[in-house]
Amino acid sequence: MLNFVEVFPYNFSSSTSLTAASSNLSLNLMKDNSKTTYSDYNNSHNQLEDDTELDLIGKNPKCSSHEVVVDHVPPTTSSGIGNSEGNDFNSVSGSKLINTIKKGEKKIKKAKCAFQTRSQVDIIDDGYRWRKYGQKAVKNSKFPRSYYRCTYQECNVKKQVQRLSKDEGVVVTTYEGTHSHPIEKSTDNFEHILTQMQIYSSC
DNA sequence: CGCGTTTGACCGGCGC
């Protein structure tokens, strides 16, 4: 179980700091000597206006005082990460559902929050149960990206896990969507992690 | 037997 978690500031390009909600997130790192950073993958101006998207990390936007680093992902990113944005994952996900979207309809972006974790293991136990549904080789990286979906019935949350090629010790976990149910496993480390986040990210 | 993982196939978006 977790012995030590260190949160360190991670500077994406054109990153800014903001206060983010964090109350609903729990991290329960499986191994020791892990470092975690998290960032909001939303475009801060366009995406954060949608309050349904802000709550990936926390259900309650008012409760947090944790400084985080925010990455700005252009809303026009290619088919990659944002490919299925706007889809209703409660019904059918993926390309088949995309077919049902009429031409000209504006797709709604889903919230994405990325955590950087310096860890020996890829999987961060965040208290939810996940089922792996895909794995793809990543261009310019020797490590694959794994795709997970929350196993809770009708929960549409997904996450991607990828290890950085240029820093093999860093694992990037990207969350997409909002859990519609409580955490399934109790986690004792969350407060500790949040404390670490606050300490390190405020510099 | 139920649940989760693996992995090749498939699809849509995008750039040329």
Added chain:
DNA sequence: GCGCCGGTCAAACGCG
């Protein structure tokens, strides 16, 4: 139009 790429599906498989 074609090829590349990221994301998803789903059958097969493994494990407890």
